[in-house]
């Protein structure tokens with residue numbers, strides 16, 4: 001009886017870990033594909049590409065970057081870390097940085113930053129203003145089907161929101177955790 005219970009628990013734990021790993025690979029694939037889409041849009045519109053999220057920070061990126069390409073730097077690459085490996089890295093809070101930009105002037109790519117912000121509604125408003133519409137916004141999100149979406153914690157930030165955003169979703173929406 002106990003052997004069966006232990007066997008079932010170990011099986012469930014293994015399934016959860018396999019799901020986290022596979023979801024991580026899908027997220028890294030999204031980073032490649034969605035970043036390319038954002039670069040293409042920026043080129044078409046002859047606009048700067050604003051990247052939010054240090055491409056070389058975060059447990060997930062550090063791990064998956066070892067064996068799979070992720071995304072690269074933009075014309076500006078903004079993060080609280082300063083994105084030191086990008087030659088045009090900017091050390092700033094996302095909302096503060098968006099507020100310095102003119103309306104309808106940039107293409108925006110974000111990877112796994114919106115999940116950790118308190119002022120999410122204001123950030124959404126500013127993203128739409130700066131990009132001039134959701135069609136110029138490209139976001140990689142943490143899937144709600146992962147434990148990381150609920151439990152992720154690093155330095156002084158942790159999971160706060162589930163994000164639904166273009167190009168996978170038509171609009172920018174969120175659920176507070």
Ligand SMILES: C[S@@+](CC[C@H](N)C(=O)[O-])C[C@H]1O[C@@H](n2cnc3c(N)ncnc32)[C@H](O)[C@@H]1O
Nearest residue numbers: 053054057058061079080081093094111112113
């Ligand atoms: C989970 S990591 C993601 C790292 C990388 N962008 C990726 O996709 O793997 C979350 C990132 O959000 C950044 N971050 C958290 N709060 C921020 C804020 N208010 N403004 C700008 N960046 C922020 C952190 O410094 C960190 O690099």
